[in-house]
Amino acid sequence: MPAAAIALASASVATFQGAANSLKAAGDIVRTLINMKVTADVQAKVIELQGIIMSAQTDAMSAQASQMDLLNRVRELESELSRSERWAAEQQRYELTRVMASTVYVVKQSAMQPGEPLHAICPECYEKERKSILQATPRSEGAAHGCPACKAKYQFWKLEREST
């Protein structure tokens, strides 16, 4: 559906380009007419026509700009949608787990990929749809794990599952 929307928007941009080209051709003809030997009445009408064509050109350009804005917005939304879809899939790999004095999101055993170590991600960042793997900190800091992104500290020394 978003791909169809982009195709539609692109087609409209091409249509606007066609209209702009036609208007430019009409404007050229009018300029030629103005320079021809004609009666004052015809001259006045030709000048009126020139005004109408110029106004149509302005409208066409403004419509094209709006169309480009819409096309950009569709692209932004598409990118946001795929980011959300990726996050939704990533979320499914973790479960909220109590580890010693802290509650963090730990990767599910069934969702672990080959070679992937057991790890926990920050619950604060998780709520903001951001994955941040907790890292061990020096014991002198008073908390054994910290989030590199939001700097939250968590009180657990060894990551292991209490149940399952």
Ligand SMILES: [Zn+2]
């Ligand atoms: Zn965090």
